[in-house]
Amino acid sequence: MxxxxxxxxxxxxxxxxxxRIIRTFxxxxxxxxxxxxxxxxxxxxxxxxxxxRLYSIQRDINFKTQVIRHSxxxxxxxxxxxxxLSTKIxxxxxxxxDLPCLKPAVKLKKLLxxxxxxxxxxxxxxxxxxxxxxRSSGIKKYIFKFLISFMRNAGEIAEKKxxxxxxxxxxxxxxxxxxxxxxxxxxxxxxxxxxxxxxTSNKRVDIHAILHLDRSDFIVLYQGVLNLGRGLFTMIESxxxxxxxxxxxxLGYGTLKNTxxxxxxxxxxxxxxxxxxxxxxxxxxxxxxxxNCGISLLEPFNLSCKFAAPNKxxxxxxxxxxxxxxxxxxxxxxxKKYEVGLLVExxxxxxxxxxxxxxxSNLSPYIENCNEAxxxxxxxxxxxxxxxxxx
Numbered sequence: 143m144x145x146x147x148x149x150x151x152x153x154x155x156x157x158x159x160x161x162r163i164i165r166t167f168x169x170x171x172x173x174x175x176x177x178x179x180x181x182x183x184x185x186x187x188x189x190x191x192x193x194x195r196l197y198s199i200q201r202d203i204n205f206k207t208q209v210i211r212h213s214x215x216x217x218x219x220x221x222x223x224x225x226x227l228s229t230k231i232x233x234x235x236x237x238x239x240d241l242p243c244l245k246p247a248v249k250l251k252k253l254l255x256x257x258x259x260x261x262x263x264x265x266x267x268x269x270x271x272x273x274x275x276x277r278s279s280g281i282k283k284y285i286f287k288f289l290i291s292f293m294r295n296a297g298e299i300a301e302k303k304x305x306x307x308x309x310x311x312x313x314x315x316x317x318x319x320x321x322x323x324x325x326x327x328x329x330x331x332x333x334x335x336x337x338x339x340x341x342t343s344n345k346r347v348d349i350h351a352i353l354h355l356d357r358s359d360f361i362v363l364y365q366g367v368l369n370l371g372r373g374l375f376t377m378i379e380s381x382x383x384x385x386x387x388x389x390x391x392x393l394g395y396g397t398l399k400n401t402x403x404x405x406x407x408x409x410x411x412x413x414x415x416x417x418x419x420x421x422x423x424x425x426x427x428x429x430x431x432x433x434n435c436g437i438s439l440l441e442p443f444n445l446s447c448k449f450a451a452p453n454k455x456x457x458x459x460x461x462x463x464x465x466x467x468x469x470x471x472x473x474x475x476x477x478k479k480y481e482v483g484l485l486v487e488x489x490x491x492x493x494x495x496x497x498x499x500x501x502x503s504n505l506s507p508y509i510e511n512c513n514e515a516x517x518x519x520x521x522x523x524x525x526x527x528x529x530x531x532x533x
Contacts, residue, residue: 368396373439
């Protein structure tokens with residue numbers, strides 16, 4: 143039997159990777175899994191089986207926590223230590239999701255004689271610029287620049303030191319594996335991709351009907367978080383250059399949603415770009431299947447974006463949906479093996495041409511290739527990686 147404590151510096155309902163990881167661990171009835179996370183709700187219990195317990199923590203956001211978050215950020219979640227110890231359970235494994243959870247995980251390892259599994263979902267240090275306004279001027283510009291540099295340098299020193307106490311290191315793609323191996327001169331990093339679980343049905347929700355679109359309209363679907371680094375403004379701008387029957391549907395949530403909606407109005411694209419509210423991950427692919435193609439753009443906003451393996455790419459593939467994707471490291475690996483769509487550079491004209499081309503093409507070969515790729519790119523093919531970590 144293994145007792146596993148999972149640390150997550152956010153809510154669980156929107157973290158499909160951590161949900162899948164917990165569900166995999168819980169398939170073995172001998173495992174007891176406790177999730178320590180932030181700002182949970184009663185509905186979270188419905189996500190997991192009986193051998194998973196949830197410990198939701200409501201953070202007290204005050205001046206002190208804000209200072210820590212924007213300086214020595216890897217100390218922000220040290221309160222996990224007290225919460226884990228309060229259970230009086232001798233955990234065998236502490237599973238740290240991303241760098242902010244690594245220091246408390248290492249401290250708990252020493253207190254409980256446990257092993258630490260470090261799951262780096264991204265190059266966290268490279269995402270720090272996303273904590274600050276993109277556009278700033280005057281003294282604020284220099285303060286933010288200093289803080290970003292300080293946090294990255296301090297974080298790198300901390301991560302390098304903490305990695306010495308990590309027993310298993312996993313990450314989300316080959317690009318990140320190679321990056322971390324070179325940066326920290328470490329080996330034996332394992333790749334656990336963000337593949338979706340295999341669909342259990344072929345149900346679909348009729349987006350054409352919901353949005354009152356003509357059946358001849360070609361729907362290009364973006365699904366996911368609406369924040370920086372995802373090429374959303376470029377994606378919308380590209381709609382100025384596409385044929386009239388091509389419609390962009392944006393399905394998701396995020397801090398940029400209102401700004402994106404305002405941008406659509408200012409560009410007179412309200413008849414070509416449509417927004418839909420986010421849906422539960424359990425029914426997401428039912429919406430995905432209703433589109434004609436999916437789109438996944440990544441901007442070189444930071445090094446983490448450059449090496450990212452976007453979840454939505456594999457969600458589209460598992461929904462038999464041809465894909466338009468940015469020509470990045472991880473996407474290249476997929477497209478070289480399976481011709482599932484078109485790779486583009488992040489320029490509105492190039493994106494528009496790809497949309498037009500797919501709308502005029504016979505999509506059957508792309509769909510067949512997606513179906514073939516889906517046999518490889520699904521979560522269940524990777525579960526043994528997790529099982530082997532807690533033997």
